[in-house]
Amino acid sequence: MKTFRDKAGREWSVAVNVTALKAVKELCELDLMNVVLDGGDLIQRLQADPVLLCNVLYAVCRRECKDRSVTDEQFGELMDGDVLASATEALLDEIVNFSPPARRPALKMWAEKRTTLEEMVMKRVEAEINDPHLVDKVMAEMEARLRKTSGDSSGNAAGSPA
Helix, strand or coil: CCEEEEECCCEEECCCCCCHHHHHHHCCCCCHHHHHCCCHHHHHHHHHHHHHHHHHHHCCCCHHHCCCCCCHHHHHHHHHHHHHHHHHHHHHHHHHHHHCCCCCCHHHHHHHHHCCCHHHHHHHHHHHHHHHHHHHHHHHHHHHHHHHCCCCCCCCCCCCCC
């Protein structure tokens, strides 16, 4: 069983089992076992939608929340970007561990590749942001779009002095 800590430092257990899968289906209308079968779309949805991710985590941690008298709203208030990142990792690890033994090696490789690709994308984004010519490139692209939308073939934006 994997764990994560909330903003207050409390530890939460993430256990993917039939009860947790059922709770996620009921509360979020999602099938966590499709996390890989859907081509990674579910993971992208969860990463792009922190509210959905928090709802899934609440469903998985529902019994623990009840034992601690933590409502779904209070649970959400305990989440931030760092907590959600840690909780997502725990959730994905648990999904892999819950899967049938024959599928686990492929799922583990998939999870590792997903992490590697995510790191590569972030490095690329950082390189683009740190490009000293970024402002010039953006300005040139904006000017080109303005020329294209203005219908002015002379290269001057509409209404600009020639």
